[in-house]
Structures are given as C-alpha cells and as structure tokens.
Amino acid sequence: MNTRAVTADLLLGLVPIALLIAVWQALVSFGYAPVTLLPPPGYVFARMLHQLMTDTFQQEIAATLFRLFTGFFVAVLLGVTIGLAAAANPAINAVVRPIVRVLAPLPKVALYPALLLLVGFGHESKITLVAADAVFPILLSTYYGASIVEQKLIWSAMAAGTPPREILFKVVLPAAAPSILTGCRIGLVISCIVVFLAEMITSTDGLGHVLVTAARTFRAVDMFVPLITISLLGLILNGLLEALRSYLLRGFPEV
Amino acid sequence: MMSGDVLIKRSAPFLACLGLLFAWQVFSLALRNDSFPTALEAIRAIPSILGDKEALVNILASLRRMAVGFGLAVAVSIPLGLLMGRSRAVASFFNPLLMVIYPVPKAALMPIIMLWLGVGDVAKTLVIFLGVSLPVIYHSFEGAKSVEEKMLWSGAAMGLTAPRRLVRIVLPAALPEILTGCRTGLVLALITMITSEMIARQSGAGNILFNALDMGQYDTVFAMIIIVGAMGIGLDALFERLRARLVRWSEPQFDVPLSFS
Numbered sequence: 202m203n204t205r206a207v208t209a210d211l212l213l214g215l216v217p218i219a220l221l222i223a224v225w226q227a228l229v230s231f232g233y234a235p236v237t238l239l240p241p242p243g244y245v246f247a248r249m250l251h252q253l254m255t256d257t258f259q260q261e262i263a264a265t266l267f268r269l270f271t272g273f274f275v276a277v278l279l280g281v282t283i284g285l286a287a288a289a290n291p292a293i294n295a296v297v298r299p300i301v302r303v304l305a306p307l308p309k310v311a312l313y314p315a316l317l318l319l320v321g322f323g324h325e326s327k328i329t330l331v332a333a334d335a336v337f338p339i340l341l342s343t344y345y346g347a348s349i350v351e352q353k354l355i356w357s358a359m360a361a362g363t364p365p366r367e368i369l370f371k372v373v374l375p376a377a378a379p380s381i382l383t384g385c386r387i388g389l390v391i392s393c394i395v396v397f398l399a400e401m402i403t404s405t406d407g408l409g410h411v412l413v414t415a416a417r418t419f420r421a422v423d424m425f426v427p428l429i430t431i432s433l434l435g436l437i438l439n440g441l442l443e444a445l446r447s448y449l450l451r452g453f454p455e456v
Numbered sequence: 457m458m459s460g461d462v463l464i465k466r467s468a469p470f471l472a473c474l475g476l477l478f479a480w481q482v483f484s485l486a487l488r489n490d491s492f493p494t495a496l497e498a499i500r501a502i503p504s505i506l507g508d509k510e511a512l513v514n515i516l517a518s519l520r521r522m523a524v525g526f527g528l529a530v531a532v533s534i535p536l537g538l539l540m541g542r543s544r545a546v547a548s549f550f551n552p553l554l555m556v557i558y559p560v561p562k563a564a565l566m567p568i569i570m571l572w573l574g575v576g577d578v579a580k581t582l583v584i585f586l587g588v589s590l591p592v593i594y595h596s597f598e599g600a601k602s603v604e605e606k607m608l609w610s611g612a613a614m615g616l617t618a619p620r621r622l623v624r625i626v627l628p629a630a631l632p633e634i635l636t637g638c639r640t641g642l643v644l645a646l647i648t649m650i651t652s653e654m655i656a657r658q659s660g661a662g663n664i665l666f667n668a669l670d671m672g673q674y675d676t677v678f679a680m681i682i683i684v685g686a687m688g689i690g691l692d693a694l695f696e697r698l699r700a701r702l703v704r705w706s707e708p709q710f711d712v713p714l715s716f717s
Contacts, residue, residue: 213545214552221553238571299472306692308647310654311684314669314677318492394561398651401564402666409564416567424568428560435559 240422249426258411262430265396265407268324272331273392277385280336284343285377289369305337309395313402327399334395335388339381346380347373379453382446389442393435397427473689490674498678505679511664515683518649518660521577525584526645532585533592533641534634538626540593541600554590562587563651575656580649587648588641595637599630635699642695646688 222242228234229241240248252258287297309330316326350373358372359365400409408427415423481495493501505511540547566583573579603626611621627634653662661684668676 210544210548211552213548214550217549217553218556234572295468299468300476302469303472303476303689306643306688307685308643308650308688310647310651311665311681314665315492315681317669318674318677319489390559393559397561397564401561402654412564412567419571421568421571428564428568431564432556432560436555439555439559 237419238421240425245422245425245429248422249429252426253430261406261408261411261427262434265400265409265431266434268327268331268399268407269392269396271324272328272396273335273389275328275332276335276339276388276392279332280339280384280388281343281381284340284381285347285369285373287340288344288347288377289373301337301340305341309334310398313399317403322403327396327404330399331392331395335392338387338391339384342380342384342387343377346377346384349380350376379450382442382449386439386442386446389438390435393431393438397431469689469693493675493678497675498682501675501679502682505664505676505683514659514664515661517577518653518662519687521581521660522584522645522649525581525648526588526642528581529585529588529641529645530592530638533589533637534596534627537593537596537634537637538600538622538630540597541603541630542622542626547597550593554593557586558590561651563648563655566652566655570656575658580652580656580660583652584645584648588645591640591644592634592637595640596630596634599633599637600626602633603629632703635703639692639695639699642691643688646684646691650684 225239225242229236229239283297287294312333313326313330316329320326320329354372354376355368358368363371396407397409397412400407401413402409404410404413408431411427412424415421415427477495477499484492484494536550540550562583565586566579569579569582573582607625607629608621611625616624649660650662650665653660654666657663657667661680665677665680665684668674668680
C-alpha cells in the first residue's frame with residue numbers, strides 16, 4: 202500500500218466526522234435545537250480546551266487514568282497467567298473452562314453494587330470492576346493463542362534440551378504474543394468504558410463524575426466535555442498500544 | 457465411557473455455578489458482614505421479587521427494550537459491516553468514525569439523550585442500539601474481509617450480480633464470525649440495559665437493583681444480581697444453541713464470548 206492511498210483513505214475517513222460536526226452545527230444554527238440542549242460544537246471544543254488547562258479537570262483525568270491503568274494491569278496479569286496455565290495444563294483447563302463460561306456472559310456492572318458493599322466506595326471497587334470486565338477478553342485470547350502454538354516449535358525446543366518450564370516462557374508466550382496483544386486491545390477499550398461507568402454510578406472524582414454533576418445541574422456543555430475527553434483518551438491509549446505492539450512484534454509475520 | 461464424558465462436559469457449567477454459589481456462601485459466613493448476605497438468603501429473596509407484579513412487569517419491559525434495541529442493531533450493523541468488509545472505500549469512510557465512538561461508554565450518552573428524547577423507551581432503546589451495533593459491525597467486517605476471493609470470482613463468473621454475491625456468498629461465509637459478534641452484542645445489550653436504567657431511574661431491572669442498593673435492602677440487591685446474572689447466562693446459552701444449529705459446519709473459535717461494555 203503506497204502512502205498516497207493511505208492519505209486518501211484518511212481523508213475519506215475524516216468526511217463522516219466532519220459531516221457529523223457540520224450537522225451538529227447546522228442543528229444549532231438553524232434553530233432546530235435550543236442552545237441549552239445542544240451547545241454549538243465550537244463552544245464545546247473551546248470549553249474543553251479551557252477545561253484541559255485547569256488544575257481540577259486535570260486531577261479528574263488523573264483519577265480516571267489511575268483507576269483505568271491499575272485495573273487494566275491487574276486484568277493483563279491475571280488474564281495472561283490464567284490463560285497460559287489453562288492452555289498448558291489439562292487439569293487447570295477443566296476447572297477454568299466452565300467457570301469462565303459462566304462468568305464471561307455475566308453482566309459485570311450488575312456486580313458493582315456487591316463490590317461497593319464489600320470493598321467500599323473508594324478506588325478499590327472501581328479497579329476491581331475494571332479488572333473483572335477486562336480480564337475475560339485477555340484470558341480468552343491468551344488461551345486461544347497459546348493453544349494453537351505449533352507443536353513442532355515445542356518439539357524442537359524439547360529436542361534442544363529446554364526444560365518444560367522454560368518452554369512456556371521462551372516458546373509459548375512469544376508465539377502467543379500477537380493473540381494476547383489483540384486481547385489487550387479489546388481489554389483496554391473495555392477498561393475505558395467501565396471506569397467511566399463506575400465513576401458515573403458512585404464517585405467523588407473522575408470524568409464520569411464530571412458528567413453526572415453536569416447532568417444534575419443541566420449544563421449541557423459540561424456533559425459533552427468528559428465524553429469527548431474519554432473518546433480522545435481511548436484513541437491515544439489505543440495508539441500507544443499499537444506502537445507497543447509493533448515494537449514487541451517486530452520480526453513477526455504480518456497478522 | 458463416551459456418554460460419561462459428554463455428561464461431565466454438559467454439566468460442567470452447572471457445577472461451576474454451584475461451586476461459585478458455594479464459595480459465596482462460605483465467604484459470607486466467614487465474613488459475617490451485615491451488608492453481605494449469604495447465597496441462601498439471596499436466593500430466598502428471589503421469589504418475593506418475581507412474585508411482585510410490578511417488578512415482574514418492569515423486568516419484562518426491560519427485556520422488551522433490550523430485544524428491540526438488539527434486533528434493530530443487528531438489522532443495521534450486519535449489512536454495514538459486510539459492505540465495509542467488501543469495499544475499501546466504505547471501510548475507510550466509516551472506520552475512523554467508529555474508532556472515535558468505540559471508547560465512549562454508550563450508557564454515558566444516556567444523560568444527553570434524555571435531554572432530547574425524555575426518559576421513555578425511545579432513549580433507552582437507542583442507547584442499547586448504539587451499544588450493540590459496534591461489535592456486530594466489527595465482527596461482520598472481519599468476517600466479510602476474510603471471505604475467500606476464489607468463491608467470489610466463481611460467483612461472478614457464473615453471472616451473479618454484486619448485491620447477490622453479497623447475499624449468497626459473503627453472508628453465509630461470514631456467518632460464523634457475524635454470530636460471534638451477535639453473541640458479544642447480546643451480552644452488551646444486557647449490560648447497556650442495566651446501566652441505562654440505572655442512570656434514568658424510572659423503571660426496569662437496573663432501577664430495582666440500584667434502588668435496593670440506595671435503600672439498603674441488601675437481600676434484594678444480591679437477589680437481583682443473581683436474576684440479572686441468570687439472564688445473561690441463559691440468553692448466552694440459548695444463543696449458543698441457535699448458533700450451533702445455524703453454523704453446524706464451523707467450529708467456534710472461542711466457546712465463550714469476549715464481553716464488552
């Protein structure tokens with residue numbers, strides 16, 4: 202694919218976003234929507250820039266990011282460990298499989314009240330919820346990636362005298378890396394969404410709380426700002442993960 | 457021997473459920489916390505919720521909204537995803553927009569949508585629709601992209617027009633992947649339903665759950681969690697049966713859905 206085609210694609214992709222903003226502006230300009238309900242896009246973006254400069258808003262973002270990252274890392278740690286263990290050991294697999302089958306389709310948000318009652322209203326309950334929601338895609342893709350590792354790779358490592366434990370880290374883990382990273386990407390988007398929801402339910406800080414406060418006082422502008430912020434955060438984090446992926450997977454065939 | 461294995465395999469999820477409930481029971485007895493009832497107490501509170509006519513009507517209304525939102529989302533997303541998978545122009549047109557929308561929690565749009573459409577069924581169904589669409593679009597896209605070119609060429613050589621190729625070749629070939637997306641979407645519909653009702657506290661299962669939390673009726677909270685969880689597991693199992701019938705020829709990649717929120 203040459204660079205010109207990529208730029209053309211990129212320009213084409215900007216069209217719907219530009220259209221969306223144009224329709225938004227038109228709705229306000231032609232008076233279909235009152236400004237109190239739908240503030241004009243220029244006003245919202247100006248307000249957002251202004252907010253990003255203020256200390257309080259930066260602290261809200263920091264609180265959200267802290268919960269997001271802690272929960273996500275717990276999920277990665279648990280997901281990769283359990284996924285690898287289940288792929289390597291049939292006994293663990295037999296236990297993990299039905300439990301995952303039951304827990305994965307369970308709507309985790311419904312567990313949030315229980316978490317609140319058990320671990321309190323602070324960071325812990327939100328981090329637990331983020332981890333609980335993000336762990337399943339990571340676990341499943343690790344398991345999937347590890348269970349389709351080519352048998353010949355493992356045999357040649359064994360023939361070269363690698364002890365079984367090292368095979369797991371030197372052969373299986375790197376071979377499963379593309380699949381694991383795909384799972385992490387899904388998990389990251391989920392973390393963004395869940396941390397925001399948890400903060401909307403009960404919180405004293407964070408982006409979700411900003412939205413709820415704005416909704417209770419009917420300030421429409423301030424409702425758009427956190428939503429756009431979380432969308433941007435998601436895009437940035439996704440880009441960072443993509444960069445990490447292409448660094449970790451250098452030399453891998455394109456997947 | 458074979459039938460014994462199958463029996464164990466079939467009953468494994470039930471055993472897992474029982475094991476989890478048992479772990480809950482032991483844990484709550486060990487903790488002796490007033491706000492953490494035992495599993496048995498929570499299960500005992502279920503009949504009183506389901507026996508209450510108003511609560512039952514509320515839960516059924518929730519399920520109806522979920523079904524409508526899910527149905528609409530699937531009807532729109534599958535054709536869009538398939539088109540995106542087969543045409544590069546369509547894909548690059550919609551991809552960045554979808555990337556921007558993806559990390560936004562759909563239920564968080566509820567307060568804004570409520571300003572425009574009120575707290576009624578329309579707002580909640582719209583939010584569920586938005587929540588379900590993205591994974592279904594994504595999986596249909598992936599499915600349509602990986603259709604074997606040779607099949608399309610032979611279809612074209614035999615005189616199938618482009619729209620008919622899409623329906624007769626791409627749709628069946630992408631069906632396993634599409635159904636994976638629908639399964640994720642189903643779980644998501646349930647999650648979005650709960651969260652939207654939690655934000656617009658008016659009616660529905662989410663409303664019962666979070667009102668009980670606010671009023672400190674912990675038995676009801678945990679009983680509702682069991683009911684909602686059972687809905688999730690039940691719907692997922694039902695869908696899995698449907699999937700197995702529709703695409704008997706294809707082995708599932710994962711036997712559990714990747715859940716989204």
